[in-house]
Every structure is written in C-alpha cells, then in structure tokens.
Amino acid sequence: MTETAKQKEAFFSGAARLAIPSLLLGVLAVFPLAGPGPNAIRLLFVSLMWVSCSVGWNILGGFAGQISFGFAVFYGLGSYAAAISLNAGIPRPLALLIAATVAAFASVLVGIPTLRLRGPYFAIATIGVSEAVRVVMTNLQFTGGASGYRITERGAFNQHLHYYVALILAAIAVGLSVLVRRSKFGLALLSIREDEDAAADLGVNPFLCKLEAHALGAALTGAAGGVYAGYSDFIHPPGVFGFDISVAILLMPTIGGIGTIWGPVIGAVVYGLIHEELIASFPEFHLLLYGLLLILIILFEPGGVEGLFEKLIRFARTRSGSGSHSEA
Amino acid sequence: MSTVDFLNLLVSAFLLAGVYAVMSVGMTVIYGVMKIVNLAHAGFLMLGAYFVYELFERFHLDPLIGVVLTYPAFYFFGIAIHWLIVRRIPRSDVPTTTSLLLLFGLWLVLQNLGYIIWGNADRSILTSRTFSTIQLGPLIFPTVRLVVFGAAVVSLLALEILLHRTWFGRSVRALMQNSESGQLVGVNVEKTARTAFGLGVAFAGAAGGLLAMMYSFTPDFGGAFLLRAFVIIVLGGLESFGGVAIGALILSLVETFSILVIPSGYQPAISFSLLALGLVILPGGVAGLWNRRQRLT
Amino acid sequence: MAPILKLDRLCKNFAGLAALKDVSFEIEPGGITGLIGPNGAGKTTLLSVVAGSIPASSGAILFQGRDITHLRAHGAVHAGIARTHQVPKPFRTLSVLENVEVGLRFGSRQRARNEETESLKILEWVGIAHLYLMRASALSAGDLKRLELARVLAARPSLLLCDEVCSGLTEFETSAILHLLADIRRAGTTILYVEHNLRAIMAVCDRVIVMNYGQKLTEGTPEAVQNDPAVIEAYIGKPSVA
Numbered sequence: 001m002t003e004t005a006k007q008k009e010a011f012f013s014g015a016a017r018l019a020i021p022s023l024l025l026g027v028l029a030v031f032p033l034a035g036p037g038p039n040a041i042r043l044l045f046v047s048l049m050w051v052s053c054s055v056g057w058n059i060l061g062g063f064a065g066q067i068s069f070g071f072a073v074f075y076g077l078g079s080y081a082a083a084i085s086l087n088a089g090i091p092r093p094l095a096l097l098i099a100a101t102v103a104a105f106a107s108v109l110v111g112i113p114t115l116r117l118r119g120p121y122f123a124i125a126t127i128g129v130s131e132a133v134r135v136v137m138t139n140l141q142f143t144g145g146a147s148g149y150r151i152t153e154r155g156a157f158n159q160h161l162h163y164y165v166a167l168i169l170a171a172i173a174v175g176l177s178v179l180v181r182r183s184k185f186g187l188a189l190l191s192i193r194e195d196e197d198a199a200a201d202l203g204v205n206p207f208l209c210k211l212e213a214h215a216l217g218a219a220l221t222g223a224a225g226g227v228y229a230g231y232s233d234f235i236h237p238p239g240v241f242g243f244d245i246s247v248a249i250l251l252m253p254t255i256g257g258i259g260t261i262w263g264p265v266i267g268a269v270v271y272g273l274i275h276e277e278l279i280a281s282f283p284e285f286h287l288l289l290y291g292l293l294l295i296l297i298i299l300f301e302p303g304g305v306e307g308l309f310e311k312l313i314r315f316a317r318t319r320s321g322s323g324s325h326s327e328a
Numbered sequence: 329m330s331t332v333d334f335l336n337l338l339v340s341a342f343l344l345a346g347v348y349a350v351m352s353v354g355m356t357v358i359y360g361v362m363k364i365v366n367l368a369h370a371g372f373l374m375l376g377a378y379f380v381y382e383l384f385e386r387f388h389l390d391p392l393i394g395v396v397l398t399y400p401a402f403y404f405f406g407i408a409i410h411w412l413i414v415r416r417i418p419r420s421d422v423p424t425t426t427s428l429l430l431l432f433g434l435w436l437v438l439q440n441l442g443y444i445i446w447g448n449a450d451r452s453i454l455t456s457r458t459f460s461t462i463q464l465g466p467l468i469f470p471t472v473r474l475v476v477f478g479a480a481v482v483s484l485l486a487l488e489i490l491l492h493r494t495w496f497g498r499s500v501r502a503l504m505q506n507s508e509s510g511q512l513v514g515v516n517v518e519k520t521a522r523t524a525f526g527l528g529v530a531f532a533g534a535a536g537g538l539l540a541m542m543y544s545f546t547p548d549f550g551g552a553f554l555l556r557a558f559v560i561i562v563l564g565g566l567e568s569f570g571g572v573a574i575g576a577l578i579l580s581l582v583e584t585f586s587i588l589v590i591p592s593g594y595q596p597a598i599s600f601s602l603l604a605l606g607l608v609i610l611p612g613g614v615a616g617l618w619n620r621r622q623r624l625t
Numbered sequence: 626m627a628p629i630l631k632l633d634r635l636c637k638n639f640a641g642l643a644a645l646k647d648v649s650f651e652i653e654p655g656g657i658t659g660l661i662g663p664n665g666a667g668k669t670t671l672l673s674v675v676a677g678s679i680p681a682s683s684g685a686i687l688f689q690g691r692d693i694t695h696l697r698a699h700g701a702v703h704a705g706i707a708r709t710h711q712v713p714k715p716f717r718t719l720s721v722l723e724n725v726e727v728g729l730r731f732g733s734r735q736r737a738r739n740e741e742t743e744s745l746k747i748l749e750w751v752g753i754a755h756l757y758l759m760r761a762s763a764l765s766a767g768d769l770k771r772l773e774l775a776r777v778l779a780a781r782p783s784l785l786l787c788d789e790v791c792s793g794l795t796e797f798e799t800s801a802i803l804h805l806l807a808d809i810r811r812a813g814t815t816i817l818y819v820e821h822n823l824r825a826i827m828a829v830c831d832r833v834i835v836m837n838y839g840q841k842l843t844e845g846t847p848e849a850v851q852n853d854p855a856v857i858e859a860y861i862g863k864p865s866v867a
Binding site for chain 1: 676678697698699702703707708710714715716717718719723726727728730731732733776777779780
Binding site for chain 1: 365413422425427429433435437439440444554558559591595
C-alpha cells in the first residue's frame with residue numbers, strides 16, 4: 001500500500017474501519033422504522049439502488065480503468081429480466097438473481113468485441129452498444145416495445161420491503177468491491193489500469209480480467225435494475241435503457257472518487273438525492289452542474305470528493321504534528 | 329426497383345456522404361494532432377445548428393451565409409475553449425481517459441446549456457430551398473441537399489488547400505505522422521494544437537449548420553451524429569482525410585440502402601452495427617489499428 | 626546443450642516495412658548474450674516479438690524446444706520469458722512493493738508462500754527495498770530501472786530480455802546495474818541484452834549478436850564483433866575513399 005493508504009489506515013484504526021460502515025448500515029437498517037415519510041424512504045431507496053450501479057461500474061471503470069458509457073444496457077436488461085420473472089411468479093430473490101445473470105451474460109457478449117479496444121475507443125464503442133440495444137428493445141414487440149412493460153404486482157405495495165432489498169444489494173455491492181480491491185484479481189485490475197501492456201508483460205491476462213470485471217459490474221447493475229423493476233409497476237426503454245442512465249452511472253463514481261471504495265457510494269448518494277429533487281423542475285441544471293463538476297474534478301482533483309477527503313486527512317495529520325512527512 | 333429509383337438512392341447517398349465527411353473531419357483533425365477524442369464534438373454540432381438557426385430567425389440571414397459565418401465564429405470559440413480547458417490536459421501520444429472524461433463533461437455542459445436556452449422543442453430552418461426540388465434528367469433531388477453537398481465539397485477542398493499549402497497544414501501532417509519527430513524538426517506543438525482544435529470546432533459548427541438545413545433538431549441532435557462520426561473514422565482510418573471520405577461514403581451508402589431491407593425502427597442501430605463490423609474485421613486485428621505504430625529500433 | 630532460445634527466419638512487417646527480416650540465431654542457456662546494432666536495426670522489435678507483445682509475421686520462435694511463436698505476452702511470461710522496457714513502465718499509482726507483487730503473483734504458475742516477504746527480498750536484491758512503500762511515480766530514473774528489473778525478476782523467468790537497462794543512467798548507476806545483471810546470470814537466468822552502450826555490452830556479455838536493417842549482421846565474441854569491419858561500417862558508415 002502506498003504511504004497515504006497506510007496513513008489513512010492509521011487514522012482509522014482497524015476497529016474504526018469496521019465500526020463506521022457497520023454503524024452506517026445499522027442506521028440505514030433502522031431508518032424506515034423511525035417513522036419518516038414515504039418520500040424520504042423513496043429518496044434513500046433510489047440512492048441505494050444507484051450505489052449498487054455506481055459501485056459495480058467502478059470495478060471496471062475505477063479499478064481497471066475502462067470507462068464504459070454503456071451500463072444502461074445492463075440496468076435495462078436486468079429490469080426487464082426481473083420484470084418478466086416477477087410476472088411469471090418467480091420469487092423476488094430469484095428474479096434478482098436472474099436479472100444479475102442476464103446482465104452478466106450480456107456483458108460478456110458486449111465485452112468480447114469491445115474490450116479489445118483501448119481507452120476512448122472502448123468508451124465510444126459502449127455508447128454505440130447502448131444505443132443499439134435501446135433501439136432493439138424499443139422495437140421488440142414481445143416485451144411491449146416502445147409502450148413498455150407492465151409488472152403485475154402481487155399483494156399490496158410494501159415500500160419497506162423494497163427499501164431493504166435495495167439496502168441489502170448495496171451492502172453486497174460494497175462488500176464485493178472491498179473483496180475485489182484486496183484480492184489478487186484486484187491487483188490485476190489496477191495494473192491493467194496503470195499500464196495494460198506492462199501488466200501483460202508480467203503475466204496478467206488483460207482481456208480476461210477486463211471481461212470478469214465487466215461481468216461483475218454488469219451483474220450488480222442488472223440486479224439494481226431488477227430492484228427498480230420491482231419497485232415501479234411499469235418500465236419502458238427510454239426509462240431504463242436511456243443514455244442518461246449510462247451517463248448517471250458513470251458520473252456518480254467519477255465525481256465521488258473514481259477507483260476508491262467509498263467514492264462511488266458518496267457520488268451515488270449525492271447524485272441520487274439531488275437528482276430526485278431536481279428531476280421534476282430542473283433536470284438540465286442538474287446535468288449542467290455535473291458537467292461542470294466533472295470538468296473541475298478532472299482538471300483539479302481527479303480523486304473526486306474522496307480525493308479531497310484524503311487531502312483533508314493528510315492536512316489534519318501534518319497539522320497534528322505527529323511527525324509524518326508529506327509524500328514526495 | 330427501377331433504375332431511376334436506384335440512381336436516386338445512390339445519388340442521395342453521395343450527397344449525404346459529403347455532409348458526413350464535413351462532420352467527421354473536425355474530429356479527425358483534433359484526434360490526429362492532439363490524440364484527443366473530442367466527445368464534445370456533438371455539442372459543437374448542436375451549437376452550430378442553433379447558431380445558423382438564430383441568424384436565420386433573427387436576421388433573416390440565408391443559412392448558407394450562416395454556415396460561412398460559422399467557420400470564423402466557431403474557430404475562435406474553439407480557440408477559447410482550448411485556452412480555457414483543453415490545454416490543461418497533459419500531453420500524451422495515446423488517447424487518455426482524462427481527455428475523454430473532460431470533453432464528455434464539456435459535452436454535458438454544452439448540451440444542457442442548449443436545453444436551458446432553447447428548450448427541447450423541435451426546430452427547423454425552412455427556406456424556399458427546403459421544399460423545392462431540382463430535376464437532372466430522370467433524377468429528382470431536394471434542392472437543399474444539393475446545396476449542402478456543394479458547401480461540403482467547398483469546405484473539404486478548402487481544408488485540403490490548408491493542409492498542403494500552409495505552415496499549419498504541414499505542422500498538422502507532421503504531428504499526425506509522428507509527434508516526436510514533428511517536434512524535433514521545429515513544429516510548434518502548442519500553436520498547432522490550438523489551431524487544430526479551433527479548426528476542428530469550426531468544422532463541427534459548420535457541419536451542424538449544414539445538417540440543420542436538412543433536418544429538424546433539438547439540443548441532443550449531436551449525439552446520433554457523434555456516433556456516426558466515429559463510425560466513419562473507424563471505417564476510414566483515424567488519421568487520414570481520404571479515409572474520412574471513404575468512411576463517410578460507406579456509411580451513407582449503407583444507411584441509404586438499408587431502408588430497403590430493414591424496418592425503419594431499427595435504422596439507428598445501423599451505425600452501431602457498422603461500427604462493430606468494422607472493428608471486428610479490420611485487417612491486422614483491432615489492436616494493431618488502435619495502438620500507435622510500434623517504434624522501430 | 627540444447628539452446629534455450631532459437632529463432633528461425635523470424636520476420637516482422639509493419640505496413641510494408643520489414644522491421645525484421647529472416648532473423649535466425651540460437652542462445653545457449655546460462656549466459657548473457659548482447660544484441661547490438663544502430664538505431665532502426667530492429668532490436669527492440671525483436672525483443673517485443675519474442676516476448677509476445679507483437680505477433681510475428683512469419684518464422685518461428687522456439688523456447689526450450691517448444692514452439693511459442695503464437696504465444697501472447699502473458700503466455701510467454703508463464704512459459705518463462707519476461708522483458709524489461711526501454712522506457713520504464715511502472716504502475717504509477719501503486720507502491721514499489723505492489724509493483725513487484727504483480728510480477729510475483731502473475732508471473733509464474735507457482736504460488737509464492739509469503740508474497741510480501743518474497744517481494745521484499747527481490748527489492749533488496751536490486752537495492753530499493755527501503756523504498757517499498759513509495760509510490761512508483763515518485764522514483765528517480767535510476768530507481769525506476771531497478772524497479773523494472775525487480776518486477777520482471779519476480780516473475781522468475783528462465784530467459785530475461787533486457788531492453789537498454791542502462792540508458793539515461795550515470796556511470797555509477799550503470800556499473801551497479803551491470804553488477805546486478807551478472808548476479809542474475811549467476812543465479813541461473815539466461816539474459817538477452819539489448820544495449821546501445823557498447824562498453825557495457827563488452828564488459829558483461831559472453832556473446833554478441835549484431836543487427837542492422839532488420840537482419841542479423843553477424844555474431845561472435847565481444848572482441849571479434851568489436852573489430853569486425855562490417856560492424857564498424859554499420860555503425861559509422863563507409864569510410865570515404867581517399
């Protein structure tokens with residue numbers, strides 16, 4: 001680990017690093033029972049769903065450095081897969097698993113031709129894929145085509161249930177992210193991000209690793225799409241396959257802190273909350289703001305919000321005079 | 329299908345290819361010199377369209393004149409953007425995700441500024457040309473398409489002259505072939521990059537204006553053309569202008585004739601399918617095309 | 626003894642330009658073989674093709690008797706060939722230790738028992754163990770070259786392809802790196818060493834292969850090659866006739 005990572009670990013001792021997320025999880029778990037209104041729960045629900053997408057995207061985009069503009073494909077396919085499964089009477093957990101699997105499978109189909117491309121070419125190819133899938137789904141009659149697909153809900157609408165499903169998925173996503181980051185696989189992804197050719201020259205199989213990261217991210221995103229399908233009673237191509245979904249999934253981790261564990265989470269929560277509030281009245285301002293933020297972050301603080309946070313910690317440490325030196 | 333119909337379609341495809349070429353040339357210049365994939369290209373296309381539209385609506389300026397004015401206006405706009413944002417991107421010989429995300433951010437800003445200023449209603453530029461047609465023998469074409477094609481050809485010829493008769497053109501061609509050697513023989517990289525960016529934006533804006541003469545548009549109309557520009561560059565070869573012409577022709581031919589075989593709903597997926605096809609069957613493998621040519625020692 | 630590496634009429638073309646033309650030679654295991662030639666001779670291209678980074682256009686590469694012509698980079702590493710780069714390519718945001726760990730964990734099929742210890746040992750050997758926590762981007766030029774070597778040694782190759790490890794270094798650093806190469810040879814690794822610095826080559830190599838214009842010009846002992854008129858002409862050009 002680099003000098004800063006060790007410092008950060010020292011700042012948050014082992015116990016604290018487990019305690020803080022656990023505390024957060026606890027608070028979130030108890031939240032609906034404390035009696036907030038359904039709107040507050042909906043806001044958090046949406047944010048938690050974005051967390052799963054954001055964290056998933058980050059595995060490919062942040063760890064492996066492959067920027068995909070096409071994650072809406074997996075979100076949409078997951079939504080439709082879950083919707084169809086739910087309508088067929090399949091129990092929810094299994095429906096979500098199906099959604100994740102369908103998305104992962106699609107990611108392999110997409111990845112095989114596109115992941116051979118480097119950087120921006122991969123990015124643009126993913127834009128193309130995203131659009132093609134949206135067009136196909138808009139024309140596909142058996143899933144309702146452009147008119148969308150209706151989910152027949154069994155029983156009364158239980159908002160708490162959906163909230164907890166989203167929470168569990170988000171927790172799984174973050175947990176997976178941590179596991180990957182610390183594993184041998186994670187090291188491979190990082191090396192690919194830094195220098196794909198050098199990684200291959202040391203025995204890493206870049207194509208295979210990228211495919212795996214892609215599949216993992218797609219599965220999480222697909223499951224999130226499935227969660228969304230369960231919540232709404234109606235989905236249609238512009239809503240789940242739209243380019244704006246891909247953009248959102250990309251913006252969240254990039255602004256929150258690309259390549260970190262909690263950056264995508266922060267980005268997702270902030271984006272989700274603001275988006276839901278502004279979507280009715282000023283959607284363009286929302287994206288305009290994010291565009292500006294993205295420019296500023298890329299130019300001045302590529303580490304995003306998380307990077308700023310890290311700088312603050314370093315600043316605090318040197319201030320506290322513990323004798324630590326600043327990095328060369 | 330009769331010969332006349334076939335010829336009509338063929339010529340339509342050619343006319344379209346002209347505009348597509350102008351549209352892609354902007355991206356090619358910027359990529360060739362700076363190795364930056366300009367995602368904001370879509371935003372400049374859009375702004376070009378609205379620029380010509382506003383000149384038409386407010387000052388009753390013929391859109392063709394509007395397009396001509398776009399060149400200098402957007403050239404300086406491009407220089408300003410370069411100064412403000414693009415020059416801060418660290419120089420690289422291979423395209424980077426930094427530049428990609430930065431220009432994507434710029435696209436978001438431009439597109440949403442477009443929405444805020446103009447809203448999302450469809451706009452179009454309707455002149456007497458829009459509905460009239462010209463007849464050449466048995467073939468009939470909308471006048472506007474011929475006019476636009478003419479403007480496109482003139483623009484491309486001007487670019488050719490620029491590339492082969494000026495210091496700038498020489499520098500661009502040198503940098504496109506090998507940026508290090510270019511620097512060694514005294515090419516002013518900073519100045520060339522700035523001019524290239526300005527030129528790229530100018531062509532994007534002009535292309536937007538030309539497209540606006542033919543199609544109705546909203547602030548997000550750049551997106552579909554961005555993808556097309558990329559397909560063209562892939563098909564034709566990222567770093568040659570002749571390649572752009574070939575790529576533009578292939579795309580327009582496929583798009584025009586595909587109407588005969590594919591349900592119209594699937595039309596937009598054409599660009600992507602060509603993209604995938606091009607990437608998969610390119611000779612020497614895809615990786616060979618995208619990586620810099622290996623230096624020989 | 627069977628050669629560890631045998632090239633049989635290896636060719637590589639780039640868009641009509643022949644970078645390598647019918648290159649054939651053999652390398653015996655356990656020595657340091659130098660590869661020299663003027664700029665543009667094809668030396669780095671040769672290394673890249675043997676290492677699997679670039680595919681060959683035609684010809685064969687046999688490693689320990691096995692045909693590896695079509696192996697890509699990561700496959701070649703697992704077979705036992707690894708290369709350094711002319712300009713070091715560190716994983717910039719990772720620490721020195723993590724850089725070496727990549728080589729250690731992915732370079733060979735055997736699992737190391739304790740990755741951190743093993744990596745530190747290698748870093749110790751090349752002399753930068755004290756920098757193990759430092760971000761790779763913060764290293765000096767000389768240390769980057771050492772990191773390059775450390776990473777590739779961690780992959781435990783049988784054949785090490787070195788690409789100008791001494792370029793850009795001071796006299797002092799150069800002789801340190803050369804000592805390291807001798808150590809590596811002593812430890813049993815065969816080395817194919819591309820270098821511009823002729824003194825370095827003469828000091829450390831058992832045999833030297835000379836290339837020019839993509840072809841093998843000649844090969845022999847360092848002394849023989851140094852005095853070969855064809856080699857001198859290749860580097861300096863034909864002497865003008867008085």
